[in-house]
Amino acid sequence: MTTVADRFGTRVPGPWLCSVVALTVLSASYLGVLYRAVDIDGDPGLFFLVVGGAVVVGILLGRFVGPSVAYPCVGVLVAGGIVLYTSTIPEGYSLVVSVDALWMDLVALLTGLSIIRIINAGVWATAVAPIPAFLTAYFTARRQYGRATLVGCVALGFLILTGDVDTTIGLIGVLGATAAAGFGDLARRGSDLSSADTLVIVLAVIVVLTTSVSVVPGGESSPVLGGTGDEGPQTLEGGLTRAESQLSIRGSTSLSPTVRFTIESERRAYWRVAAYDRYTGSGWIRTADDRSYDASLPKPPGETETVRQQVRARAPVSVMPAAWKPISVENRSPRVTEFGGLQPTGQLEAGDSYTVTSAVSRADPAALRNASAEYPDRVRSRYTQLPDSTPDRVRAYTSNVTANANNSYDTARVVEHHLQENWNYSLQVQRPDEQVADSFLFEMDRGYCTYFATTMVTMLRTQGIPARLAVGYAPGERVDANQWVVRGLDSHAWVEVYFPDHGWMQFDPTPADPREQTEQGALDSARSDGDDDVDTNQTEPTPTPSPTDEGTDENASANESPTQTPANQSDGEGANDRNRPGPADGSDLGTTGGSDPTDEGLPLPTPEQTTFGTIVLLGVAATIRRSGAKERAYRAVWLRRQPRTDPKRDVERAFDRLEYLLERHHRPRRSGETRMQYVRDVGEADERRVAEIYERAVYAGDPSHVLADEAIGIVNKRVKKYTVV
């Protein structure tokens, strides 16, 4: 049996190297997740320094010292991490309280709190990362691959529990762990790589099962590599469905044109549900805690106008939209987020209603232009955060666009206008993997509200202007002087910009007309399909659905001025009070829009797909090797096709073919049995003739072409006879 080493002719690196590579992959999987947190909110340089230092020290200690120093080192790392983290916790907790808080954090993390939602996520990651990195390096250097793998598994498992590891990363990590343990075992037994084919098959099976089988029906368990674009019947729905599951929208804000709320309000407004502060490059996180509502909410600074809204749910929902900014709620006792979002403590049933009072800012552009640029530290650090990996060209581009604006308000207006004018509205986009804002600016020419809003927030933050993403519902269809019907497809995402002394002002960079048209299209088609949920009594479509159009048009134009956008107040709840905003709701859904078949050409496989594909191919190859299929295929060709060389070799090969045939139909030739004896025993006259020719050719030194032809001719006939089915 030839080994891999034989086949390549040279020495192949042993299993220990493969194990080290696999451990590196495993470590990279969880360090990558931690790095993401650092990238979003932290100091990547420090992170790399700490992790790299831990790895180097681990290797050195493992090679040259030993456990007597290494284990105390772990203690030092833990202590150092705690000190580093607690020292940066704001509001100066005392150490004791902080230790307590650490435990609370730990429990919260283990029960699904994403690490990105930790207040100092970057510092936390920097404090944690060196410990597993050190231990892995240490055990690897001591050739204790099993322990090194265990450390990696614990680290990866922790991050899986926090929900930060997506299926792809998790799969890569698990593959790394499996390979590390397997190859480590091979290395310990001193085997060579030729015995690794079982391991390779196992890895391939892991990939195949993970990517093709969903044990948990529906929901998150969609296969990693399965086509995302070819799922839903409509392209739009495909993206939305996925978005929904990711947001775990509680039945309220699917794309459907179903009516969600009817809102009675003195003013039209954007019905805000929630806001997000932390941009991850590919999505949004809300880091704020929520708390119980206690009688009233703080009123925003500046001149405001009170707007009462009465909101009646028309379908089961678990959000409480309200015009910005709600200051009191009646009939309900919601949870309140730090960003002024409302969230019902339970689900709202159809017919439930609440009343919310909002204080809508009346600040005019002039006042906002004159607003101070002195932002409080907390506001600045929180709302100008950008991932460290955000390309600089975003900043440069924004500076260029806003060169003529000399205050925050004008900058925001310019950016808003720039996006509205230069990008098209479309629900069908190919979602970029990372750096949504950058991709949208430089690679895409279309998108929907979440793209526009995300990009605008990113651009403003590059200019040092505090901004955040808000989600909720567009005003909807106006059915009466002060009554609006809000459907699922009205869900929307926009931008809030902070102005000292005025609070958060709303901007909407999404081109209004195309959005309205798209929504109206969806509504019309739903109506023509006979859906009965899409209308209330008041909105029964007339032959010409003009009122709706007008209503939405008004909405669109109303967006032009931020002072108008802040709208009436009634009750509201956070629609998407979720860690990841993604597609806020409804019609133009969030950042995670599905990949739709609008792109041209064949999509290039991602690195993950390439890796997984390679592993699967290797597994198939290993299976083939174990099953001997390759040999069989080779045999089949070998048996039927005999290239001619010199007579002696021709005769030899002819006899080999004959022998193969006879072996299959009689018995193998025993060792010590001459060819002639064998053929005499099992063969027929023709075959004995071949053996005679063989002996003449090989032992008499008398190979002639005539004899070779004769032998090959006989064997060819036998092959045909034996192999005809």
Added chain:
Amino acid sequence: MSDNITAETVTAEHAQAVARGVIENVERVIVGQHDAVEHLVTSVLAGGNVLLEDVPGVGKTMLARSLARSIDGRFKRIQFTPDLLPSDVTGANVFNQKTREFEFRDGPIFANVVLADEINRAPPKTQSALLEAMDEGQVTVDGETHPVPSPFTVIATQNSVEEDRTYTLPLAEIDRFMKRLHLGYPDEREETELLGRITGEHPIESLSAVATIDDIQTARLAVSNVRVEDAVRRYVTRLAQYTRDNAQLGVSPRGSVALVHAAQARAVLDQRGYVVPEDVQQEARATFTHRIRPAPNGDRPASLVTAALESVDV
């Protein structure tokens, strides 16, 4: 090349005719020992000496005599006894009273076929007198070298019973025999026929020579010209190697040479100008077995050779 082959084929045909004639002739006396007869004849053709080993009375001497009579050459018989002296074998210088000089008087070894009967009853010194003749085709007496006639074949017999009254042949001497043959008892039919033949005149008395010395010489030439290809040579080497790997003392290179020569003679018997592995297999037991000293508790030599034949790839 094809001319060569044709010439060889003609010679091989002739040699086969001679060999078949001798075998047939011997079998007029010897019943039921076809294999042994063939082995004996091929040994003669290959220029080797043979050791016949068996219990008394199975026809060892008769076989040797029959062979000798079938060939038109000189035949001598030496009965080995414990008091036999080397000069009794080789001959000696004796003083001629007339010429007042020593002159050499041939011993019984100066013959074409020498039957050394019960060789293991003579002391080693006498046995060794045979060695030079067997190996080099000459004897040296008092510093003078005398060539033995050609062809020259020693057929020795020895009893495998009464071991306490015999001198075991040293291994070095045994190695000089090309083959050691066992005759064994004839089966019922053969023995009955044998008994039928001895009534009246013993058939050996009426046996006449069927081959001349020249015939034998030509046949020997033909045998030595038989082609032995690389593949066959390697096969022989592997067999020998196998015995060396599995016994205290395996087959010597002289044994391998003997096997190749024997196989050549065997090929001639089949009228072939080249050796095939089957020839080697047919000769391996007779040429290898007596050269092997088994490891303690190891396989007996015969089983070892069988194992070699079964496990070494052709």
